[in-house]
Amino acid sequence: MTTAAASLIQALSTNNIDSFTAPDIRVYPASLYEGDGVKLLMVRTAEGRRLAAVGSGEFYDSLQGDNVDGGKLCPLTHENRLVLNRFVPYTKPQAFGTQIATMGLGDRLGLASPGHIQTVRGHNIRPILAQQSIRELNLTGRTYEDVLDAACFAAFQEGYKDGFGADGDHLKKHEDIEYALRLGFTMLTLDCSEYIDNTIGGLSAAEIEQKYAEVPADVRSRYESRYLEKSVAVGGTTLTISRDELVRDVLIYASSIDFMESIYRKYIAELNGAVDFEISIDETATPTSPEAHYIVANELKERGVTIFSMAPRFCGEFQKGIDYIGDIAQFEKELAEHAAIADHFGYKLSIHSGSDKFSVFPLIGKYTQGRFHLKTAGTNWLEAVRVVAKTNASLYRRMHQYALDHFEEATAYYHVTTDLSKIAPLDSVSDADLPNYMNEDNARQLLHITYGLLLQAKDENGNKVFADEFFSLLAEQEDVYAEGLRRHIGKHLELLGK
Ligand SMILES: O=C(O)[C@@H](O)[C@H](O)[C@H](O)C(=O)CO
Numbered sequence: 001m002t003t004a005a006a007s008l009i010q011a012l013s014t015n016n017i018d019s020f021t022a023p024d025i026r027v028y029p030a031s032l033y034e035g036d037g038v039k040l041l042m043v044r045t046a047e048g049r050r051l052a053a054v055g056s057g058e059f060y061d062s063l064q065g066d067n068v069d070g071g072k073l074c075p076l077t078h079e080n081r082l083v084l085n086r087f088v089p090y091t092k093p094q095a096f097g098t099q100i101a102t103m104g105l106g107d108r109l110g111l112a113s114p115g116h117i118q119t120v121r122g123h124n125i126r127p128i129l130a131q132q133s134i135r136e137l138n139l140t141g142r143t144y145e146d147v148l149d150a151a152c153f154a155a156f157q158e159g160y161k162d163g164f165g166a167d168g169d170h171l172k173k174h175e176d177i178e179y180a181l182r183l184g185f186t187m188l189t190l191d192c193s194e195y196i197d198n199t200i201g202g203l204s205a206a207e208i209e210q211k212y213a214e215v216p217a218d219v220r221s222r223y224e225s226r227y228l229e230k231s232v233a234v235g236g237t238t239l240t241i242s243r244d245e246l247v248r249d250v251l252i253y254a255s256s257i258d259f260m261e262s263i264y265r266k267y268i269a270e271l272n273g274a275v276d277f278e279i280s281i282d283e284t285a286t287p288t289s290p291e292a293h294y295i296v297a298n299e300l301k302e303r304g305v306t307i308f309s310m311a312p313r314f315c316g317e318f319q320k321g322i323d324y325i326g327d328i329a330q331f332e333k334e335l336a337e338h339a340a341i342a343d344h345f346g347y348k349l350s351i352h353s354g355s356d357k358f359s360v361f362p363l364i365g366k367y368t369q370g371r372f373h374l375k376t377a378g379t380n381w382l383e384a385v386r387v388v389a390k391t392n393a394s395l396y397r398r399m400h401q402y403a404l405d406h407f408e409e410a411t412a413y414y415h416v417t418t419d420l421s422k423i424a425p426l427d428s429v430s431d432a433d434l435p436n437y438m439n440e441d442n443a444r445q446l447l448h449i450t451y452g453l454l455l456q457a458k459d460e461n462g463n464k465v466f467a468d469e470f471f472s473l474l475a476e477q478e479d480v481y482a483e484g485l486r487r488h489i490g491k492h493l494e495l496l497g498k
Helices: 003-013 058-062 078-087 113-120 134-140 144-157 174-182 205-213 217-227 243-271 290-302 328-345 361-367 378-391 393-410 431-439 441-449 451-456 467-476 478-496
Strands: 026-035 038-045 048-055 066-068 071-075 102-105 126-128 130-133 166-171 187-191 230-234 237-241 276-280 309-311 348-351 372-376
Touching (some): 003 048, 038 144, 048 144, 130 187, 144 166, 174 187, 205 243, 217 243, 217 290, 243 276, 361 478, 372 378, 378 431, 393 451, 393 467, 451 467
Parallel strands (some): 187 276
Antiparallel strands (some): 038 048, 230 237
């Protein structure tokens, strides 16, 4: 072990970290922690980030690492993270309930959370740092253990004590729900899209009636007694549920409501608020009418299902990584009703694909009265791509070209309306102007949806084409990445009124 490491341990032992300097060791001073007989500090050595530890006792002995002259340097392993969780409470995720705004900050790389913490610190909003869907795990080759480890170590590195969450996002299967809950995830986003019938919109009136007649009589009777031709006052809005609307909504959502109830009863009900339960009906072709939102919400209430948030499918388009597409006046009208319904039933409105929806953020902050859940992920990956464009033109050009060559394959995973013909040809763009691609919608979506293909790409010898070079660059440029996130996610917060 180097003399610099020995000097580091010495400085930690004698409380002289402020005066410690070494050419190949970076210290993260905000991480400094003392407790249970241990002094602990996050550092970066040539081998990567490490926990520098001195002291004695169970906490010290539980940390696994390389001994260095009276201390040790511990790698950021899953096992060491679990030890950190046992002794340092603020490194564990928590649930937040419905009274404070929360922001999903999906980090597909395991590198974004320090910048996210620096962005939200001091704002009236709490970060869900460990947020990934199974789709993202499959595309990046990561596990939920990796996702949670990265977030917990980041909270330690930044000395962030305000609390953060961990969201098992867009979960559809029992085994995935059990996986996330077993690991201690504190938010569960139930994706109900497979139980939502999107075919109704294409049926004739006669076909709809026929289909409705096939619904069990007791089910039809229950819905009709509760909602048929009823007018309900919600906030300053009155919703009237016509027979056509009711028949349509029963056919579209009844099965999904049963699914929501079944998952709540099996996994959430007994947890006494330890897990925030989000209902996602956004990733579906059918926009959620305010009347349908009310029916779903009231059914959940009647069945004793308590939720943290609901993500409806809004009118218009919330596509990945770009601003809102649609009639903003219509969106505002319906948003006001959706927000009133959420407030009426005591949960938060959740905005999925929340990345970069700058034109509607002020409306969201206004109508939710600042109590919302906003979900982002792709934009955080794109800020990393921006770092590549700024600092390694060759790598960016190779990634950009690979994305172009594999774009069609990626459209299987995400709905986008990208027009590749509008993306400036690479050979027409100077190195200095490469970062501008991250300001153009079509290029943003090109790089957004191909993230998994880029990170997992391998050559004929099975070697990673981009990943090693990419992660090495992001480690070297960690401050540039954090600054980019502070700027870009900070713009999200500012427009949301946070
Ligand atoms: O890519 C994913 O699967 C997730 O990030 C998903 O898109 C997420 O729920 C979201 O809406 C992020 O904006």
